[in-house]
Amino acid sequence: MSERKHVLLRIDPAVHDALVRWADDELRSVNAQVEMLLRRALTDAGRMPRAAGPLPRRGRPPGQD
Numbered sequence: 001m002s003e004r005k006h007v008l009l010r011i012d013p014a015v016h017d018a019l020v021r022w023a024d025d026e027l028r029s030v031n032a033q034v035e036m037l038l039r040r041a042l043t044d045a046g047r048m049p050r051a052a053g054p055l056p057r058r059g060r061p062p063g064q065d
Helices: 013-025 030-044
Strands: none
Touching: 013 030
């Protein structure tokens, strides 16, 4: 997978607070929540690029037994 891009996003503090609460509810970081929402919007609009890779796996790696 290619290197991930960095984006500076300026949003209203109330919108950020709502994103934090939503991300917490779904056990995601705010960054992961924003990416998930952008991907959903691109897919719904028929604009998701075919070359886009899957969301990166987040969290702890699976334990070895």
